[in-house]
Amino acid sequence: MKIMIADDHPIFRSGVRNLLQTTEDLIVVGEAASGDEVLRLVEQCQPDLILMDIRMPGLNGIEATRLVKEKYPHIHVLILTMFRDDQSVFTAMRVGAKGYVLKDADEIELLQSVRIVGNGGAVFSSDIAARMMHFFSEPRTLNPSEHPALSELSKREMEILERIAEGHTNAQIGARLNISAKTVANYVSMILNKLQVEDRNEASRILQDFREG
Template identity: 55%
Template sequence: MSDTNTGGKAGKLRILIADDHPLFRQGVRALLAGSPDMDIAGEATNGEEAVSLAAALEPDVVLMDIRMPGLNGIEATKRIVGKQPKVRVLILTMFQDDSSVFTAMRAGARGYVLKDADEEELMRAIRAVAGGEAIFSPNIAARMIDYFAMTRPAAREELFPELTTREREVLYLIADGASNAEIALKLELSGKTVANYVTNVLNKLQVEGRSEAARIAREARLGGGGAE
């Protein structure tokens, strides 16, 4: 069952907690209760409840776990942000792999903090996200910097000399798991134009599908070699 406290003192940030572990929710609740500028708007135990309560309660920030029963936190984030762009989602999870981080960001999350963060770090992250900033746990931020330094330098065009600059951008986004629609949004292109670029990439790399193209791109970026 979810707690749907619709109250909230004037001037306080209203926080919705979405996590399927009662003890963790209890700990976060106790932490926020001691903060003079935050109030618990409600609690959700799964993704479906998070989406429903976000719509009903209109919190300032949703603290979102990733792995929950039924609808996961990534999909819940996408639905919430899609319908309520003013609601800020802060991912609070134990998962720190690149796939989880970048998928959460593409879904619309504004921050990504690990559950082993100390109290000060979590409170700072909540306030930052509520204020419109993007924030990450220090080790997550460091890994993101390393990732983009490795995968996006201009010199990396030598990996796929047969591709144009735009085609390489499309290929790298495919490797990151982006759909055509997400690529179109990221690069500010039409869906038809993206589809044409994808076709060109597959033809030039002589692969049958985007999964194989993604694999080649990931291997090339990690190993420094080109496509076979």
């Protein structure tokens, strides 16, 4: 199985590479320090699986995953990160990642996760799986008719909320919509005010629940 490692910390990449090189069935074919570098190298390396960090310079791991899966749907992505929050997990799954493992996983767990996702399965760190079970077991309290504030958002505000839910920063949203990051920040403030929430994660959760009915 051909693996690409995408992480902006060279020492961490080295440790993962050394671990994978102790096996007979896994081979490292490329390394990237940013999402942009992933996109430049993926066609050349043709990995079966990408070990993808989330926070990297420039293009983040979530957006890189989305773009990789759009062009190369056969390439599997396993998120390897320190982020434990629900929003990061669900956003990663929505853009096509099939696994979510924390960087404090031991060597056995990491190797097992690589093989499971590389062979088409899905895997999550134990505490991430527990959080997901808790999330989906919570009573549903929101549906479109119960949250009329969503209907008050303008077309532009709704578009920005959708980008927020995908994990984009203000700068990335601005670049995509050809507006300044400051203008995006102003829109975000209006969105939070209309939805009566305190942060971007809560706003994203409302949109997700709205879509799932």
